[in-house]
């Protein structure tokens with residue numbers, strides 16, 4: 700199977716992906732609207748809160764081929780479509796995956812990290828494919844048209860280190876419906892952790908408690924993502940205690956972690972064991 704085929708496959712359903720009912724209902728509306736006219740959707744939320752998974756699950760649910768493009772990596776305009784090459788003295792145009800996928804009916808095109816292209820003009824090509832006329836003239840390819848029922852999903856990271864939706868040019872932003880996603884509520888995050896990593900409900904509860912304490916820490920709130928909660932749980936499923944699982948998953952100031960752990964009333968015996976583990980150096984051979 701060639702690379703191209705691989706990239707435009709219908710993804711598999713994740714049996715343990717959770718979303719608020721309201722968003723699920725709105726996604727059904729989006730699906731219907733896409734049969735009437737072109738639709739673009741922007742998914743906004745903190746890093747690791749499930750944006751890419753949402754796009755993938757939508758494609759899986761509606762049996763649409765999915766392809767993903769890292770907009771954050773684009774360093775020059777025109778880069779999505781292809782490049783000029785030289786073969787036996789003749790120039791030719793090598794077509795990239797993007798024009799192929801936009802001409803695939805019903806495909807979902809995920810534009811990842813649309814707020815962070817390396818080159819400010821790299822987004823220019825997207826304006827015309829996202830607009831009502833849905834076509835673009837590409838040198839070397841001619842007129843490239845967006846196929847029927849194609850949906851563009853852009854994802855955008857927001858948070859302290861990201862500037863968020865305001866960074867996206869107003870004219871571009873104007874073409875999207877917006878879906879705002881957040882970290883799931885504690886009981887759902889527990890469920891996600893249990894079902895995806897196999898840890899017990901009790902351990903999942905502890906992890907979610909600490910993670911939420913850190914997220915809501917008044918001094919220095921940390922945005923610990925669901926992705927990180929899962930990573931912490933995976934270490935726990937391999938036998939790490941909660942403190943070690945945290946220390947080896949997120950960068951965190953010791954004093955903040957201690958405060959969070961103490962307020963969870965973790966057993967003192969457990970702290971003992973950790974100290975031995977971390978102060979006793981042995982040759983790593």
Ligand SMILES: Nc1ncnc2c1ncn2[C@@H]1O[C@H](COP(=O)(O)OP(=O)(O)O)[C@@H](O)[C@H]1O
Nearest residue numbers: 715716717746747748749750751752891925926
């Ligand atoms: N609501 C959710 N239900 C199930 N798993 C989730 C959910 N949100 C996030 N995850 C899991 O967390 C990880 C990170 O999600 P991802 O979609 O890559 O985040 P983002 O694109 O927002 O950075 C994935 O493994 C995903 O399956």
Ligand SMILES: [Mg+2]
Nearest residue numbers: 750751811854
């Ligand atoms: Mg993502």
